[in-house]
Amino acid sequence: MKQIIHLTINGKAYEVAVKPNQTLVDLIRYDLGLTGTKKGCEVGDCGSCTVILNGKAVNSCLVLAMEADGCDITTIEGLETEEGLHPLQQAFVEKQGAQCGFCTPGMILSAKSLLDKNPKPSEHEIRKAISGNLCRCTGYAKIVTSIQAAAEELAK
Amino acid sequence: MSQYDVINTRAPRLDAADKATGRAVFVDDMKMPGMLYGALLQSPHAHAKILSIDTSQALKLPGVKAVVTHKEAGAVKYGVSPARYDETLFCVDKARYVGDEIAAVAAVDLETALEAVSLIKVDYEELPAVFTVDDAIKEGAPQLHDEYPGNICAEVHQEFGDVKSGFAESDLIKTTIFKNKRQDAGFIEPQGCLAHYDRSGRLTLYSSTQVPHYVQRTVAMVLGLPIGKVRVVKPYVGAGFGIKAAANPMEMAACLLSMKTGKPVKMSFTRKQVFMYGRARHQFVHKLTTGVKKDGTIMALEHEAWLDGGAYASFGIATVYYSGSLLGGPYKLPHMKYDGYRVYNNKPACGAQRGHGGVAARAAWEQQLDMIAEELHIDPIELRLKNMMVTGDVTCNDLNMSSLGMKECIEAVREKSDWDGKKGKLPEGKGIGMACGFFVSGAGYPIYRSDTYHGTVIVKLTEDGGNAIVYTASAEIGQGSDTTFGMIAAEALGISLDNVRVVSGDTDFGIDLGAYSSRQTLMTGHATKEAAESAKNQVLKVLSDELNIPVDEMDVKNNRIVFKNGPADFSALRTRYLKEHRGWTDHPTEDHLTFNEAARIAYLAKGSIVGTGKYKPPVLGGKFKGAAVGTSPAYGCSAQITEVTVDMKTGQITVDNVTGAHDCGLAINKTSVEAQMEGSVSMGLGEALFEEVKFDDKGNVINCDLAEYKIATALDMPQITPVIIETNEPNGPFGAKEVGEGAIMPVIPAILNAVYDAIGKRIFELPLSAERVFFAMNKKDKE
Numbered sequence: 053m054k055q056i057i058h059l060t061i062n063g064k065a066y067e068v069a070v071k072p073n074q075t076l077v078d079l080i081r082y083d084l085g086l087t088g089t090k091k092g093c094e095v096g097d098c099g100s101c102t103v104i105l106n107g108k109a110v111n112s113c114l115v116l117a118m119e120a121d122g123c124d125i126t127t128i129e130g131l132e133t134e135e136g137l138h139p140l141q142q143a144f145v146e147k148q149g150a151q152c153g154f155c156t157p158g159m160i161l162s163a164k165s166l167l168d169k170n171p172k173p174s175e176h177e178i179r180k181a182i183s184g185n186l187c188r189c190t191g192y193a194k195i196v197t198s199i200q201a202a203a204e205e206l207a208k
Numbered sequence: 209m210s211q212y213d214v215i216n217t218r219a220p221r222l223d224a225a226d227k228a229t230g231r232a233v234f235v236d237d238m239k240m241p242g243m244l245y246g247a248l249l250q251s252p253h254a255h256a257k258i259l260s261i262d263t264s265q266a267l268k269l270p271g272v273k274a275v276v277t278h279k280e281a282g283a284v285k286y287g288v289s290p291a292r293y294d295e296t297l298f299c300v301d302k303a304r305y306v307g308d309e310i311a312a313v314a315a316v317d318l319e320t321a322l323e324a325v326s327l328i329k330v331d332y333e334e335l336p337a338v339f340t341v342d343d344a345i346k347e348g349a350p351q352l353h354d355e356y357p358g359n360i361c362a363e364v365h366q367e368f369g370d371v372k373s374g375f376a377e378s379d380l381i382k383t384t385i386f387k388n389k390r391q392d393a394g395f396i397e398p399q400g401c402l403a404h405y406d407r408s409g410r411l412t413l414y415s416s417t418q419v420p421h422y423v424q425r426t427v428a429m430v431l432g433l434p435i436g437k438v439r440v441v442k443p444y445v446g447a448g449f450g451i452k453a454a455a456n457p458m459e460m461a462a463c464l465l466s467m468k469t470g471k472p473v474k475m476s477f478t479r480k481q482v483f484m485y486g487r488a489r490h491q492f493v494h495k496l497t498t499g500v501k502k503d504g505t506i507m508a509l510e511h512e513a514w515l516d517g518g519a520y521a522s523f524g525i526a527t528v529y530y531s532g533s534l535l536g537g538p539y540k541l542p543h544m545k546y547d548g549y550r551v552y553n554n555k556p557a558c559g560a561q562r563g564h565g566g567v568a569a570r571a572a573w574e575q576q577l578d579m580i581a582e583e584l585h586i587d588p589i590e591l592r593l594k595n596m597m598v599t600g601d602v603t604c605n606d607l608n609m610s611s612l613g614m615k616e617c618i619e620a621v622r623e624k625s626d627w628d629g630k631k632g633k634l635p636e637g638k639g640i641g642m643a644c645g646f647f648v649s650g651a652g653y654p655i656y657r658s659d660t661y662h663g664t665v666i667v668k669l670t671e672d673g674g675n676a677i678v679y680t681a682s683a684e685i686g687q688g689s690d691t692t693f694g695m696i697a698a699e700a701l702g703i704s705l706d707n708v709r710v711v712s713g714d715t716d717f718g719i720d721l722g723a724y725s726s727r728q729t730l731m732t733g734h735a736t737k738e739a740a741e742s743a744k745n746q747v748l749k750v751l752s753d754e755l756n757i758p759v760d761e762m763d764v765k766n767n768r769i770v771f772k773n774g775p776a777d778f779s780a781l782r783t784r785y786l787k788e789h790r791g792w793t794d795h796p797t798e799d800h801l802t803f804n805e806a807a808r809i810a811y812l813a814k815g816s817i818v819g820t821g822k823y824k825p826p827v828l829g830g831k832f833k834g835a836a837v838g839t840s841p842a843y844g845c846s847a848q849i850t851e852v853t854v855d856m857k858t859g860q861i862t863v864d865n866v867t868g869a870h871d872c873g874l875a876i877n878k879t880s881v882e883a884q885m886e887g888s889v890s891m892g893l894g895e896a897l898f899e900e901v902k903f904d905d906k907g908n909v910i911n912c913d914l915a916e917y918k919i920a921t922a923l924d925m926p927q928i929t930p931v932i933i934e935t936n937e938p939n940g941p942f943g944a945k946e947v948g949e950g951a952i953m954p955v956i957p958a959i960l961n962a963v964y965d966a967i968g969k970r971i972f973e974l975p976l977s978a979e980r981v982f983f984a985m986n987k988k989d990k991e
Contacts, residue, residue: 087237088230092396092446093479097914100396128230137228145224148879151887152686153227154397154446160228179922186914188394189447189686191890192922194883 057121062130070117077101077112080127088128088157099185102158103127109165128157140164140202149198151189159185163199171207213766214698214705215942218879221691222710232444235400235416236476244273246465246475247321248458249311249328250484251303254554254907255337255350258299262329266313269327271320274468277311281464284430288454290656292521294353297430297460304352304519305556306907307484312461314473337554337907341514344553352519352552361517362525364532364548364834368604374508374543378499382580386572388974389900390516391489393561394919397446400476403462407470412439415459418448418683419722422655424715426455427463442713445685450560451487453724483901483912486556490527491516492568500580504591508543511535513569515550522559524550526837530565533838535573536603538614538646538845539595544604554907560724562891563647563952574643574957579970589622592644606830610842611935613871614644617847620931625849625867637856641961642849645953649946650727652828652839661822664718665735667697667743669817673808676701676743678710681720682732687948688880689728693736695876696941700740702764703803726946729876730842731823733941738821746817750810754781769801781809841939844950846870850958854966859982861963863893863926873937873945882930884947889928890920892955898975
């Protein structure tokens, strides 16, 4: 039976009816239409569904929508402001952090979660932070470079 | 400084912001009013007769709109190569692998569709199955296809020169046998599609594909539709690496279900289904015998290959030819014999994957060349340089190296990696290795026999004169092709990239064979350049009439008209332009005529300015059977030096760094070239160290997820130093050629050679798991 939950996504409050077996990623993508969050495996292996939930990067395919009741969530759509792209997004544009782009939203959110807590990460810390986000295109080289560039920009 | 304004730079990708913001639309992000959801019923048996299919219970389930089997689909045979069309959309008489498609359902939601699938009753009679090459070719083995006795899908026998005399002249003859493992491409977006058959009889298929054109043809052929009524559109695609380079049964099932229901039907593979469908790199066994003279001169290569093909041919005919032909270079090789066999068995079909057909063979040979160098006391780099082809050389199997910066690649990585300071000087457990490789810049011939153009492009100037739109059916799948063609069009038009928009991946825009065989930069690039030049010349022709200046005395550069013989009086044109824009605040005031003004004037004279371009390669290759496979207008080439650390207690390998150089002709976008090199290292590293699709004894994939099937994470990847080597390829647009696949060729053998350098033991089977390395090291200890 569906149940009403309340959650905040990208600063906007939602009241939605969700099924007990519905995952957060399906709620975000299919019910709320925030399709920037991707679905690559549905079992928490690939990281393309990463969102930031209460300050922590999580695989939204491993969270039941009901568990997100009362939570504060940031998806890729929540990073831009009226001023433009978030520095991480800008860095991914400039340093070619994306190829096919399917892992990119999750990658950027894992990086944001890292930089929020650790503004000056080492390269190893960056690699560790995105090690749950699989990318088959880039060899991660330009992703790491993008995150480093964003960290520098944010530190200014 | 580059002579170019737009190309040969590091321009950001045109799609970068869409991808960084989540705006880029992939097929599963799409939704249509009234859309239904489809699901497939797939065989649970590796080999079974289908006695009956009962769909009645499924059809009764509320919410189910259609159920289709071979009865509705018919039995038109299809596949990749017309020479081996061996598949039907749904199994007719029997299933040949776990996952073979039996039926499909469309319902109001996915849950209902899946429940309906479970209600379809199939009466199977299980048949004995075979899962290995050895078992499949045994006398009396179960046969997969009546038409292909002995389970031989294809065999190739070629000899160039005379290997016997080559061996007779050799001082050292070396034989090794090498085996890789079946791979999965590991793209992050599973295949998906959305088919919409409208009431006027037109079918539109949105699909996660590399090849809209081939999908359009296959769908039309299998479903019996006029090809002009079928449109295939590729939204953004989460990579493909070869696996999405042919029509898949899900796409056709969605189309059929949409035709039956009149509603849009969406279908997606789960990750498990991606593995079940397969079509990625074959498992190869390569037996190589190489003869060399004492001074290291390579005299002859005798090569026998066995390909574990799976249940259907897929790309396998091309694979078994590529596996032989791609050893024809880049070394001077007077005599080469090749015997290749591709064998059917009851596993998912293998197909094409990055470095199609050549990756395992290259790994096997580059390792063997290192062994030969050691026995001859020659530095492995010197052995390679001694035998290396140069620009203008033609291989014994008629591949023309119209540009080949192989020596420059080798010299670059030797210097950048400090090879001379490290080779032979590293402590135990540390190793350095090198390897080379090359690949086609586009297959010389289409997959089906045809005189078709390989690419057609339309460049239309917007009627206001300010911008150009490139329409191409080519496939941006992550490699950056849209940006490449935008840059080529901008350069050819003489305008900035900001003023160019690229619309791609739609069969309505023309013919493009798609993203495979590293073909688009060269082939679609040529067509783009021609189309842009045509549009530019149409503008100049109008100017010529207006200003009475010959066309060849004008050009366009940096968004302005260049009058080569000094300033021209264009005041009348400007006046006309300004009159049209009363009240506007951005009037041109420059002392030059802008392209915007000129293109507007051209529109006023001629209507819409549309340039068209086309490309097909010249007739390539020799006269022998299979001569087409391996031909290309140009070849890209790569050298890599890799350093590894091996834990001498556990056998665990860490790749420390990779220095790679690739000759891509002229780099249209330097950042994208590096990105392809880096991505190649990650795929090759995975195959070298941990990737293997595993099966149980019933033919089920047992590691059908991305936890158990390991691909490289950010923590597995070494420091990569990419070096771009630029030659001027005479057959490429602006001198450009491939990078997407050539760069993977040296990855595995460079690791193999580095591991040997670290542990003193050769390993002839992939992946180089800690276990395999451990046992190899212990074997050494006993000796």
